[in-house]
Amino acid sequence: MKDVLVTCPPMLGQIDLFYDYAAERGLKLHPAQVTQILSEDELCEQLPNYDGWIIGDDPATRRVFETAQKGRLSAAVKWGIGVDNVDFEACKDLGIPIINTPMMFGSEVADVAVGFVIGLARELFLIDRGVRAGNWPKPAGISLINRRVGVIGLGDIGRNVATRLQALGMTVVAYDPGVEGDAGIPGLERAAWPEAVEDLDFLVFTCALNKHNFHMLDADVLSKCKAGVRVVNVARGPLIDEAALVSALQSGHVHSAALDVFEVEPLPMDSPIRGMERCILGTHNGSNTVDAVIRATHTAIDRLAGFY
Numbered sequence: 001m002k003d004v005l006v007t008c009p010p011m012l013g014q015i016d017l018f019y020d021y022a023a024e025r026g027l028k029l030h031p032a033q034v035t036q037i038l039s040e041d042e043l044c045e046q047l048p049n050y051d052g053w054i055i056g057d058d059p060a061t062r063r064v065f066e067t068a069q070k071g072r073l074s075a076a077v078k079w080g081i082g083v084d085n086v087d088f089e090a091c092k093d094l095g096i097p098i099i100n101t102p103m104m105f106g107s108e109v110a111d112v113a114v115g116f117v118i119g120l121a122r123e124l125f126l127i128d129r130g131v132r133a134g135n136w137p138k139p140a141g142i143s144l145i146n147r148r149v150g151v152i153g154l155g156d157i158g159r160n161v162a163t164r165l166q167a168l169g170m171t172v173v174a175y176d177p178g179v180e181g182d183a184g185i186p187g188l189e190r191a192a193w194p195e196a197v198e199d200l201d202f203l204v205f206t207c208a209l210n211k212h213n214f215h216m217l218d219a220d221v222l223s224k225c226k227a228g229v230r231v232v233n234v235a236r237g238p239l240i241d242e243a244a245l246v247s248a249l250q251s252g253h254v255h256s257a258a259l260d261v262f263e264v265e266p267l268p269m270d271s272p273i274r275g276m277e278r279c280i281l282g283t284h285n286g287s288n289t290v291d292a293v294i295r296a297t298h299t300a301i302d303r304l305a306g307f308y
């Protein structure tokens with residue numbers, strides 16, 4: 001039986017469902033004590049004692065893999081899609097087999113993105129907070145029909161977002177340098193970045209984070225956005241310069257924002273974003289449904305077992 005450290009929070013939330021499934025495939029799961037991620041030092045201390053690792057959003061760096069391999073670690077799987085936290089090159093150099101679980105959460109994360117778009121359009125966050133505070137606010141929202149929304153990233157999540165928002169009557173304009181044409185979505189408009197932002201009512205980030213797109217929404221691009229733009233991010237925090245977004249929210253140039261992901265997670269207690277009234281804040285939980293976690297975890301376990 002191979003001992004496997006598990007560090008991804010959504011899988012840990014339902015870990016009891018997976019012990020038997022893993023054991024039938026020769027893996028013994030060991031849940032880590034973790035809120036969002038383990039630090040590099042914690043990983044270097046714990047991982048050498050395990051044969052395998054099911055990775056969350058932890059810093060899976062060269063140092064971590066080198067240290068772990070000096071102990072027992074011989075294979076790993078990134079639970080989920082984003083691999084921006086994982087040094088695949090280091091694994092290749094060290095001969096540690098590793099893979100992720102793509103195409104697992106398109107529907108689930110898209111559902112959250114659409115909920116965020118509706119929440120921002122109708123200012124549901126202000127109504128909820130107002131009623132709880134003893135008030136009865138009635139903000140005038142904006143209609144979604146005929147509004148223009150930019151979907152930044154046309155992978156699994158972005159395509160699911162695009163079709164859902166079209167069904168709500170929105171004009172969807174997509175930017176993704178890695179995808180050509182309409183991606184099989186009739187009526188989808190394509191545009192260049194950042195030129196596209198000038199006439200968009202909403203910006204929805206659904207792309208992978210890589211070394212080319214850190215802070216792709218920065219102060220300069222924000223200044224080119226239509227006044228009153230609403231911003232949604234369900235992909236990765238570092239795509240947006242949070243300090244620039246806070247300034248744009250404070251000035252009113254950005255009407256509001258809904259963020260499932262942040263530059264640092266969990267969001268630090270002193271982050272100015274916590275003080276932004278016109279924001280919906282998430283906990284990097286966009287993929288977390290019972291169904292999706294089972295789907296992704298079975299895939300992760302199958303893939304890890306396949307390495308031994």
Ligand SMILES: NC(=O)c1ccc[n+]([C@@H]2O[C@H](COP(=O)([O-])OP(=O)(O)OC[C@H]3O[C@@H](n4cnc5c(N)ncnc54)[C@H](O)[C@@H]3O)[C@@H](O)[C@H]2O)c1
Binds near residue numbers: 105153154175177210
């Ligand atoms: N909030 C959550 O809980 C959650 C859950 C799953 C995934 N994610 C994030 O969402 C990302 C996308 O997931 P997916 O399943 O659609 O992945 P995917 O691999 O299917 O698609 C990613 C797309 O991003 C595109 N892209 C890369 N750089 C870009 C850029 N600069 N501008 C526009 N597009 C760019 C790629 O060409 C690709 O088409 C993941 O990489 C992950 O970081 C978040």
Ligand SMILES: O=C(O)[C@H](O)COP(=O)(O)O
Binds near residue numbers: 008010057080081285
């Ligand atoms: O825990 C997570 O990181 C997400 O729920 C899913 O993983 P991903 O965002 O890295 O794909």
